[in-house]
Amino acid sequence: MWFKRDLRISDNHALLEATTAEEPLICIYNLDSERILRDDVDGIHIKWELDCLSVLKIDLENLGGNLIFNFGSIIEKLEEIHSEFNIKNIFSNEETGLEWSWNRDKAVSKWCKNNDVNFYEFPTNGIIRRLKSRNNWKYLRDKRVDSKLIHSPKIIVSPSNFISNKILDIETLGIFPRKLNNRPKPGEKAAIEMLFSFLDDRGRGYRKGMSSPITGESMCSRLSPYISTGCISIKQIIYHTRRKQKKVKKNPRSSENRGFSSSLSSFLSRLAWHCHFIQRLEVEPTLNEIAINPELDNILNRELDVKKFEAWKNGLTGWPFFDACMRYLIATGWINFRMRAMLQSVASYTLWLPWRESGNHLARLFLDYEPGIHWSQVQMQSGVTGINSVRAYSVKKQSLDHDFEGFFIRKWVPELKKVPNEFIHEPWLMDEISQKESGCIIGKDYPKPIVDETESRKIGISKTYSAKSNPLVKVRSKIVYELHGSRRKSKNKKK
Numbered sequence: 108m109w110f111k112r113d114l115r116i117s118d119n120h121a122l123l124e125a126t127t128a129e130e131p132l133i134c135i136y137n138l139d140s141e142r143i144l145r146d147d148v149d150g151i152h153i154k155w156e157l158d159c160l161s162v163l164k165i166d167l168e169n170l171g172g173n174l175i176f177n178f179g180s181i182i183e184k185l186e187e188i189h190s191e192f193n194i195k196n197i198f199s200n201e202e203t204g205l206e207w208s209w210n211r212d213k214a215v216s217k218w219c220k221n222n223d224v225n226f227y228e229f230p231t232n233g234i235i236r237r238l239k240s241r242n243n244w245k246y247l248r249d250k251r252v253d254s255k256l257i258h259s260p261k262i263i264v265s266p267s268n269f270i271s272n273k274i275l276d277i278e279t280l281g282i283f284p285r286k287l288n289n290r291p292k293p294g295e296k297a298a299i300e301m302l303f304s305f306l307d308d309r310g311r312g313y314r315k316g317m318s319s320p321i322t323g324e325s326m327c328s329r330l331s332p333y334i335s336t337g338c339i340s341i342k343q344i345i346y347h348t349r350r351k352q353k354k355v356k357k358n359p360r361s362s363e364n365r366g367f368s369s370s371l372s373s374f375l376s377r378l379a380w381h382c383h384f385i386q387r388l389e390v391e392p393t394l395n396e397i398a399i400n401p402e403l404d405n406i407l408n409r410e411l412d413v414k415k416f417e418a419w420k421n422g423l424t425g426w427p428f429f430d431a432c433m434r435y436l437i438a439t440g441w442i443n444f445r446m447r448a449m450l451q452s453v454a455s456y457t458l459w460l461p462w463r464e465s466g467n468h469l470a471r472l473f474l475d476y477e478p479g480i481h482w483s484q485v486q487m488q489s490g491v492t493g494i495n496s497v498r499a500y501s502v503k504k505q506s507l508d509h510d511f512e513g514f515f516i517r518k519w520v521p522e523l524k525k526v527p528n529e530f531i532h533e534p535w536l537m538d539e540i541s542q543k544e545s546g547c548i549i550g551k552d553y554p555k556p557i558v559d560e561t562e563s564r565k566i567g568i569s570k571t572y573s574a575k576s577n578p579l580v581k582v583r584s585k586i587v588y589e590l591h592g593s594r595r596k597s598k599n600k601k602k
């Protein structure tokens with residue numbers, strides 16, 4: 108059994124098939140050496156993955172199983188195991204990743220053919236391999252995620268005298284990831300606990316609370332790091348959410364169910380987005396490099412201004428709410444959807460920075476980095492798909508909407524702690540006396556705005572609209588829609 112991003116025992120199709128095959132079972136996890144050098148990968152990802160793997164290893168051993176950990180090349184490790192144990196079958200779950208992981212999987216498939224080994228891959232979640240048309244996608248996805256959960260194996264039979272080896276400490280690879288505040292507990296059991304804390308209590312306020320970084324912290328499910336390592340499957344989450352929905356329908360006014368109804372539907376639609384975006388990567392594994400609409404990307408022709416990029420990366424733009432969000436993300440490895448969209452759109456529209464560089468930076472900051480969602484969203488929030496509306500977030504509006512009193516700003520940008528409420532969103536408007544009184548001299552203790560936000564945003568929006576009207580871009584957008592567009596009708600069209 109080759110574990111990849113499916114680090115769980117339950118609802119694991121490949122594992123169940125592997126344990127019911129006639130042969131004794133060896134479990135393997137390979138940390139690909141090329142991964143740690145990639146621009147989109149950070150030590151926090153590797154550490155999180157290996158911590159989740161350590162939990163899985165104990166769970167496997169409790170069932171009589173084992174786990175070989177390897178750092179390097181999967182093919183070389185398979186050769187080694189094959190020469191000792193004569194592998195008959197390899198079981199694994201399908202993974203939708205960037206080109207490097209496709210190439211690795213193709214190499215394993217070829218190795219299996221050359222060595223007369225059967226290679227079985229099983230679908231997980233709602234991503235459809237070799238999809239013929241987007242028109243059928245929703246039907247196929249719903250059928251997949253609503254199918255029965257796969258039960259856990261009761262026992263694993265290992266080859267005699269076979270024992271697991273040690274999982275590497277990443278420090279020995281020279282990786283010292285940044286420490287995250289409140290990093291979640293790793294592993295499958297912790298994922299299930301997180302899901303139930305959401306469905307039993309925290310999720311009540313999801314719909315209203317998800318857009319603010321303050322309420323989103325507790326009201327969002329916070330399942331993303333577990334989903335990205337496969338400690339929990341989308342099927343499991345949907346299954347338990349639907350059970351909760353049934354309870355709520357039966358008895359909506361009981362204290363445990365009150366307020367949940369609309370939040371659960373919103374949550375289910377987010378889970379559908381998960382599969383929708385990863386399906387894009389399944390079709391185009393180069394989303395981190397090539398824009399979905401390359402003609403549009405060419406015309407936009409964004410430039411890497413190092414000064415702007417550094418200010419953006421480090422939360423030193425001079426826009427308090429933006430800086431607070433970036434610093435919160437650096438400290439915790441997580442931020443809610445709306446703020447991620449703002450961070451990306453400010454880079455792409457307001458600062459006109461290239462999306463590949465900003466996208467890689469955000470990927471390294473997110474503990475839950477999931478290439479399919481990430482690169483689809485980065486491209487969407489940068490206006491390079493041609494099929495999505497231009498959405499350039501105003502920092503000032505988000506600041507007023509979500510942090511009117513400046514509570515979040517003061518916590519994450521302590522330079523502004525004593526700035527009075529009337530200036531907290533735009534401290535550069537303080538006169539000299541107010542700056543002195545609040546202990547914050549603009550340009551010295553806290554930066555001046557890197558550019559005029561309103562003006563630069565407007566210019567970014569208008570350049571994008573004008574590029575979208577180019578005939579070549581329009582032709583490409585039609586093709587993109589056929590390939591990737593959501594078939595969900597907008598409310599107006601439905602009417």
Ligand SMILES: Cc1cc2nc3c(=O)[nH]c(=O)nc-3n(C[C@H](O)[C@H](O)[C@H](O)COP(=O)(O)OP(=O)(O)OC[C@H]3O[C@@H](n4cnc5c(N)ncnc54)[C@H](O)[C@@H]3O)c2cc1C
Pocket residue numbers: 317327328329330331332334335377378380381382384442443444445447448449451469470473475476477478480481482484485488
């Ligand atoms: C620029 C940008 C980059 C992003 N990069 C990632 C990423 O690398 N990994 C990642 O998991 N999410 C990413 N997202 C989507 C979203 O912000 C996160 O899934 C969400 O904030 C994770 O927190 P949660 O699990 O509490 O989400 P909840 O709101 O509780 O949602 C539950 C799950 O639904 C899925 N989901 C929620 N919102 C979206 C969405 N808009 N698109 C697709 N799936 C969604 C996720 O799997 C999420 O874990 C990105 C969004 C943007 C704008």
